[in-house]
Amino acid sequence: MADFGADVDIEAFRGEARAWLEANFPASLKGKAALATGESKSSHPDIVAWRRTLGEKGWSAPTWPKEYGGGGLTAAQARVLGQEMARIGAFHPSMFGMGITMIGPTILDYGTEEQKKKHLPPIIMGEVQWCVGYSEPNAGSDLASLQTRADDAGDSWKINGQKIWTSGAQHSDWCGLLVRTDFSAKKHEGISFLLVDMHQPGIETRPIALISGASPFCETFFTDAVAPKAALLGQINVGWTVGKRLLQHERASQTGGSMGGRGPKPLNEIAKAYLGVDGEGRLADADFRTRLVRHEMDARVHGQTLMRAAAEARGNNSPGNAPSVLKNSATNVAQIRAELTLELMGSQGLGWDGANYSHDEVEAVRSWLWGKAMSIYGGSAEIQNNIISKRILGLPDNTQST
Template structure:
């Protein structure tokens, strides 16, 4: 099968593979196998253990948490072929990337494209080391799907802006160090009046109030800005360029929310193993024939999606970055994620209905909460309906009919 990676001498890749294996053997604790990324967790970064911290620092120092980012800013500087080797070797031993969060998923790639040299050198290293946590200031109470209707205003005060307004659904806002935020700098133009501003979450006048979800978690907040002073050097791009930059960032977000390009299976046990445990097996197969067929279909759909996503991302990178195709990945990837959670709940039967108390394992309780949390994935980052409009207009070339 032809590879999508750029040509590279086999011996060089073999040497790099040996380097990766040696690094993993020396730095990845076997006790962390199957664990999650605390930095990217919706429950916040407080669950990071000393072993996780050591693993994060080891990966960050190599730049391998952001393997293809430029080396001069703390990234790995790896080629696509080397990055694939790194991902394969990590998957082989059950290692996971300890560098994550919105800085990696969304803000970092956007700043690398639109930020000044000073901004890149100031902000990118903290992301590549997993030391600075970012949150997103986009949605507002009266500007959800119609994001361009946002009203948070940044008044020009000479060498700084004074920001007043409110954001909502600020994921991880209560744990974040900094916020990349869309603000209005001109009230006379809906789209051209928007700018992209970086705000310190510890600045006077910033207040966050966590929102509790049906799952019992509070992964996001209401965020209030009251006379918050923001230095002019925290403006990314030019005034009025925020809508363009903000849309670009959303393409990165949708690609990552979909699981696009992932070379790993979704976290947790395989559906087949789970079904054999709860439903039973006959001759090594899942006992329930109908369930067996539906799990097989999901596995094929997920694998096809992974391969498609890898191809799309490789093509997009060759063309200069993510594109509107991210809307396809987001729509399909989140749908498959929801289908998997539904299957898990069905497989577990009565054990898939627990919320708290005795009689349920922690894994079973986590699966229920993950199932409920997953309902939001087809809404945040741009709802499925919004993605379908983007696909229709910008990919299929369909026009609105009055």
């Protein structure tokens, strides 16, 4: 492939990306992204092959530096790559766990050269799975109250404590772990961030069964678990800053900027099939038509804001506040779409299973229910509103006692 510099010809890159994808993406996987979106990495042979091919190209992490195995692409090129993947029904095969979306970008921000060389290439190749150890039974939204501790043991850290809601911990090889390293400091100032190997006897994971029967979350127990001193990401007792940056990467990944996979069918097409059209080809329900237009406007504004925030953040690894706005915006757009979808389906939007409902109708109901969690995971909507009010609008902290 040609070496595209700063003055990249986007359409030339589009042509080369399209040709490479058509030559390398397995036709057997077209439109089958669901095969690669489980709690752990898929062992399906075609997905294993696609994961290796995309990783060797560096396009599992298209904007990461080439020296660590990334694609070295610009943000504009990465957007084009995502568009071309969606066009042919391709998808990202290494999005299991938190390596690509959270841990990797945070290591790029704060890691030593040794940490980058050790951890980034396996993430890009899809060889390892990462989880994140943040929440505790008594430290959820007030995460800075965490009590899991890491004590200095000479050439290593000795870790004891408990985490909860650790997504995918039972499948993970590594964990990005927030621990308390100074109990005498203010609670935000005595926290550090460690990169911990999950394959050791001092770590136990207990999956939490949900009413659906799935167990995507775990309780995770640390009993004299060990991490070398080199496992410290960033500075000692400055882990709160590192942890916040990771959350921003998480929220950015939840705002509609993920790569590949064909997007949802346009809502106006679904609406026409269920509601019908008038003599001028418009949706027959004028009120629904108005609300659909408002939704589409919100979705487009969100997309434009996402691109603007990405441009403003380029080259700046200090924590910012735009992800909080985008997290709530993405949640609003997704949840309203789900509500409108069920409304236009009428009684067909009430099914859970059975021959009376199509696959799309059943998926619409399940997506609507699952989408309610968007207001909670990655930082609740209320927490994001607090961040926006204090750090963007400059409003006083109303949580302080008088």
